[in-house]
Structure formats: C-alpha cells, structure tokens
Amino acid sequence: MKRARVARFFVRAGVALALAWALAVTGLLLARRSLIYPFRDNVSAAHPVGLPRARAVRVDAPDGVGLVGWLVEPHPGLPLIVHFPGNAGSLPHSASRLAEFAYRGYGIAALNYRGAGGLPGEPSEAALTADALAFYDALGEITGTAPAERVIYGTSLGAAVAVQVAARREARGLVLETPFARLCETAEAHFAFAPACTLMWDDRWDSIDRIGSVGMPLLVLHGDRDATIPVAQGRRLFDAAAEPKRLIVYPGGAHNDLRLFGAGIDAMDWIEALAAGRP
Numbered sequence: 001m002k003r004a005r006v007a008r009f010f011v012r013a014g015v016a017l018a019l020a021w022a023l024a025v026t027g028l029l030l031a032r033r034s035l036i037y038p039f040r041d042n043v044s045a046a047h048p049v050g051l052p053r054a055r056a057v058r059v060d061a062p063d064g065v066g067l068v069g070w071l072v073e074p075h076p077g078l079p080l081i082v083h084f085p086g087n088a089g090s091l092p093h094s095a096s097r098l099a100e101f102a103y104r105g106y107g108i109a110a111l112n113y114r115g116a117g118g119l120p121g122e123p124s125e126a127a128l129t130a131d132a133l134a135f136y137d138a139l140g141e142i143t144g145t146a147p148a149e150r151v152i153y154g155t156s157l158g159a160a161v162a163v164q165v166a167a168r169r170e171a172r173g174l175v176l177e178t179p180f181a182r183l184c185e186t187a188e189a190h191f192a193f194a195p196a197c198t199l200m201w202d203d204r205w206d207s208i209d210r211i212g213s214v215g216m217p218l219l220v221l222h223g224d225r226d227a228t229i230p231v232a233q234g235r236r237l238f239d240a241a242a243e244p245k246r247l248i249v250y251p252g253g254a255h256n257d258l259r260l261f262g263a264g265i266d267a268m269d270w271i272e273a274l275a276a277g278r279p
Contacts, residue, residue, distance in 0.1 A: 037123040037157075039089030045070070045117030052102050057109075061131045065114050065121040065179045069135055070098070071142065074107025079172055079275050080143060080150045081167075082109045084132060084158030086178075088182065089116025089123070090093050097155070100264045106271070109150075111135045117250030123205065125203045129164045136165050150203050151271050154179070156229065156255070160205040167213040173274045174214060176222045178255055180229045181236040183210040211241045218245040219270045221263045223253020246270065 033212040048054035048070045059067045070091050074080050081101055090227065091112045099110050113133060114121030136152075139145060148168040156163025159179035166174045182184045183205035211218075218241050222234035231249060238247045250261040258264075 010205075021035050037089065037113075038087055039113060039116030039123065043090055043092040043117060045091045045112040045119065049092050051098050051108070054108065057142055059135050059142075061121070061127075062113065063121075063127070063130070065131070066119070067114065067131055067135060068112045068117070068119060068232060070108065070110045070133065071104075072110070073104045073106035073143070074145075074149075075105030077109065077275070078105045079271060080107035080109055080139070080145045081271070082136060082139065082152050082159040082171070084111055084152075084154040084165075086156035086158050087112070089113040091117060093268070094155075096263070097259070099264075100259070101268065104268055106268070107143070107145070109139055110133075125205055126162055131222070132165050133163050133168060134159050134264055136169055150267055151175060153177070153267070156180075157183075157205075163207040163210050163214065166254070167210040171216055173217040173219070173271065175204040175219045175221070175271070176234075176237070177258065177263065177267075178223070178226055178229050178234065178235050179207060179220065181206045181240070182206050182233075186233060207241050208237055211237055213240060218242075219267065220245070220247045220249070221258055221267065223250045223258055223261070225252055226255045228255040238263070 026221065046054055051070060051072065054070045054072045056075050057071045061067050067174045076147065084095070091110055094110065098110055102108055111132060112119060112129060113123055115123045118157060139150070141185065150171045151173045152162045152166050152171045154173040155177040159176040160183065162176060167191070183203065183211055186204060219239045222231045224231045235247070240246060248266055250258055250263065255262045
C-alpha cells in the first residue's frame with residue numbers, strides 16, 4: 001500500500017512537471033518574437049537626434065513598408081559605414097555610437113528597423129533581411145557611393161543582419177560587434193529548458209551558415225564577459241569566416257560597454273587601414 005502511494009506521488013509529480021514544462025515552452029513559443037525583437041517605439045526616428053550632420057532618408061521595403069534611415073555624408077576619402085543596430089531597433093538609441101564615427105568624418109547610413117522608433121511593420125528574420133537589402137541597394141542613388149566605398153557594420157542582432165547583407169552584396173569590409181553564430185543557440189543558453197532551435201524555425205539567424213559566403217575583410221569585436229552573447233559564439237563565427245579577418249577580444253568587456261575598452265577606436269583604425277589599402 002505504501003509503495004502504491006509513493007508510486008502515485010511520483011507519477012503525479014512527473015505529470016505536473018511535464019505540464020509545467022509544456023506551459024513554459026508554449027509561453028516561450030508565443031512570446032519568441034517579442035523576446036527577439038523587443039523594439040522600442042517611445043523615441044521617434046523620424047528626425048535625427050544626437051548625430052551631427054545627419055538627415056533622415058526614406059526607402060520603401062519590398063512589401064511597401066516605409067523605412068527610415070539616417071544619413072551622414074562622409075568627408076573626402078573616408079568610407080560610408082552602413083550600420084545595422086542591435087535589438088533596441090531604434091536609431092536614437094544608437095546615436096552616441098554613430099556620433100563617434102561621424103565626428104571623425106566617416107559617413108553613416110543607418111537603418112531603423114520596422115516596428116521600432118514609431119515605424120509600422122512586424123519584424124522577422126525574413127522582413128529585416130529584405131529591408132536591409134533594399135536599404136543597401138538604395139544607397140547608390142541616395143549617396144552616390146559605390147560598394148567599394150562602404151563598410152558594413154552590425155552590432156548584436158544587427159551583426160546578423162550585416163552578415164545577411166555582406167553574404168549577398170559587395171562592400172569594402174565587414175565589422176561585427178558582439179555577434180552570435182546562431183541566435184537559437186544563444187537562446188538555448190538562456191532558456192536551457194526549451195529546444196529553442198526547434199521553436200525558432202522562422203527566426204534562427206544562422207549567421208555561421210552565411211559567413212562563408214562573405215568575400216570581404218572581416219573584423220570581429222567581442223568581450224570575454226559578455227553574458228548576453230557569450231564570446232564563444234563570436235569565436236565560432238570568426239573561425240568559420242574566410243581570410244582576411246581579425247578578432248579582437250576585450251578582457252572584462254561585456255555586451256554593451258566595448259566602447260569603454262576602445263572598440264570604437266579599434267574599429268575606426270581598422271577601417272582607415274582598409275580604406276588606405278593596408279592589411
């Protein structure tokens with residue numbers, strides 16, 4: 001009798017745990033887009049704020065959504081940095097990062113994501129990739145720059161967007177700051193109870209499968225204390241890329257503070273050497 005009660009207890013406990021797991025996984029499945037794209041719409045991107053010499057430009061996405069970008073013309077001899085931000089999504093949150101380059105005379109062409117900064121549209125991997133390609137393709141007419149005069153630069157989620165563009169288009173170089181190899185693997189590190197690579201079938205962002213198609217010099221910047229995207233992810237992506245490439249890992253650097261360790265200066269020095277034809 002006692003054994004039967006113990007058996008029933010363990011069966012009920014097992015059922016309860018299974019139900020709790022199923023509910024947690026279902027909740028994660030339903031909330032996955034808001035977790036991947038927690039875009040902020042409380043600050044409008046319609047007019048540049050905090051970025052000197054900038055003006056807003058508008059480009060139509062393939063599905064008709066009106067996209068907004070910020071443009072700073074480069075000083076003579078300096079390249080145009082085509083920037084894709086992290087998962088804040090809205091350019092006002094990247095203004096200080098972009099201003100560091102603008103003050104040094106670089107051109108900036110930065111895309112505000114759909115669904116962020118007051119823009120319409122629902123973000124997804126397919127939509128953001130199509131938007132980024134449309135924006136990049138419009139830069140020739142908007143800025144008069146050739147691909148050889150541009151450097152693609154992506155941060156965090158934007159690094160995955162940048163890889164998608166660099167794998168399909170030409171540019172002088174590619175800079176990836178705090179990138180992941182696969183977004184779903186990063187998610188599994190944070191939600192170990194869930195099969196994220198199964199749940200995120202339509203938003204996997206498999207950068208590691210694309211990086212081999214990138215035919216331009218690469219710079220990867222990462223901090224060894226990044227708790228959001230572990231440095232091992234950046235190293236894997238770097239290892240899968242073709243030469244020429246360079247990896248800079250900042251001891252003590254986390255996910256959002258690499259500027260404090262000189263990442264912005266290192267990126268600009270690398271871009272200047274690239275523009276001057278130095279290895």
